[in-house]
Amino acid sequence: MEWRWDFTFEILPRMLWATGNTLLAAGIGYLIALVVGLILMLGQRTPYRIVNFIVREVVEFIRSTPLLVQLFFVFFVAPQFGIKLTAWTSAMLTIGLHFGTYLSEVYRGALEGVPKAQWEACRALNFSTAYTYRRVVLPQAFPIALPGMGNYLVGIFKDTPLLATIGVAELMHTANALGAETYRYLEPYTMVGFIFLIISLPAAMGLRRLEAAVAKAQGKVKH
Amino acid sequence: MALRSCLIPFLQQLGDDVSYWGFFVEYAPKMASGAMTTAMVMGCSALLAAVISLIFGLMRLSQNWGVQAAATVYIEFFRGTSLLVQLYWIYYVLPLMGLTLSPFMSGVLALGLNFGAYGAEIVRGGVQSVPRGQWEAALALNMSPAQRMRRIIVPQTFTLILPPMANLTVELLKATALVALITVVDLMFVAKQINATTWLSAQVFGTALIIYYIMARFALIPFLRWLEVLAARKVGKA
């Protein structure tokens, strides 16, 4: 089968429009995940051991089961209980929840990355807990969390093609539709791959820069 | 009001034990066979990914410019595009170029190539974190570059790379669900099938999730921990 440039240009507008949807889905999903991650992290640091335990187990469960199955679960189960969720809503909820568990780990790691001595120094200076977090702990934890946070933004972006399976009109969905309409699969699927590549390569490069900058700011030398 | 209208059917469903038990008895064998296929896909692609990780991870560290560039292109390509795109490409586009693979083979190939690229970066990181002194000691004993790599460096990377590799393997198990989309009859595929005929979505997808969870948490992770302990013992760290 030959590559057809005229066909490529014919479908290009639709592909670009779908790229917009892909980016939108990744962006919204990421914002939800950032918040969910925060809640799940705090949920494991409550004064109640039972709460911490339950949240921890829920996080483990979500982290060790496939996003695709979760997507179907949310999309098909909600209507069974009389809740109408659009494909978009289901998708955003699932992505937010799934990646929220990963982000909660990133946050947790970052908080634990702040040396204990910093807490002790704040205690010695009689700072309140809120003040300690705001002025001492979070400013040190944030740079530690940044690379992980960036990684999962790219991770979400690369998982958006799964949303096609429940009918979100992102890139993969559009490529499927074009294939079904025209019986040509070579160009649409290859274009999807190419578009992913030209977005995620610079993103990954930026991330590496960020990581290096963070490491440098923390005084760690990379070998 | 809205809350009650959701809650009541939910409780009815949950309370109706008999219906879940009936569902379970009827569909458990089918789902179990799906899970077996999932395990097969997982095992084969993990093997392929391990081989690719080692080869491309070492190529990435080659002194030879061409070899290193080839590995970099491979790794960046497979990490930069999405797994599902690669899967569809292998399954739908490759046949147009005269290479037709079975759904199972396509799935294993896509998973192996994709996770091999991530694994290669782990291998590279592992080799690079073996202290310089180890290379130098091996050279001072007049070992050849190949002997140094094979006998001294690679064995030491095992303890270093196993924990990140274990995480990657759990991700691989989860990613196998994608092969359902190219008609491999795995757990996800069976779940979709049952859902399409019964519309017992909560039961079927809920059960599937639990099976995936059990496979990860009570089979795969203990196995990987055991490997870690084994490797640690080998280097005298246990």
Added chain:
Amino acid sequence: MDTRHPQSLPDGSPLVRFADVTKSYGDLTVLDKLNLDIAQNEMVSIIGPSGSGKTTVLRVLMTLETINDGVIYVDGEPLTHMPSGAGLEVASESYLRQRRSKIGMVFQQFNLFPHMTALQNCIEAPMQVLGLSRDEAEERALDLLQMVGMDSKKDQHPTRLSGGQQQRVAIARALAMRPQVMLLDEVTSALDPEVIGEVLNVIRSLNSEHNLTMIMVTHQMGFAREISDRVCFFYEGKIAEQGSPEKLFEDPQNERTKQFLHAVLDAN
């Protein structure tokens, strides 16, 4: 191609010869046209301030670093270079592998292989590189482990050994390759004070009973004085002064040597 240096040295030449050896890292010249001869069975100590190039001398001789100019000869033949036409060209990896076998090295940080036991550390290279059978290699290794007093710990991994024990295994490992020259780079600097003695004792017996040629970088002035045939004082990549231990320690001529000895001996 380099025609300034001979393709081999005449009979009766020193075992090791540095001929106008220069080593630099970018703008920093670490060894500056160094000339140094070491005779068969000689024990030479190298002392000098930190950063003066002592480690670098050993590392270029071990071929861990390439030199920028000059030639190093070992046993009459060039080490860093190989004959080519009428002159010498930079040695290839396969040439280096032939020549390197005459040299052994013990490191400050031991660098034992952590995934191998003490015995395995000592038989690995003899089997892989020299092609000895396992039995031959083990026999040789056990003799050496006994000599360094580590035979009872032969099946322990390095992580289970103290620093002094690890260093003794490292000495046995280097000796198992039967090198003609042993290079020792501050082999006691990473050790706790109470175990330094056990390692020095091993080196003493190597010197007195085995008549090995040794080049030793050390900060243990007392030990250098006791054991060496010759002491070289390094300053800024050059030998500022050298001579018998008595001469160098009791009647140093060079101002730098005097300052250095003052500083070191005062600190003790």
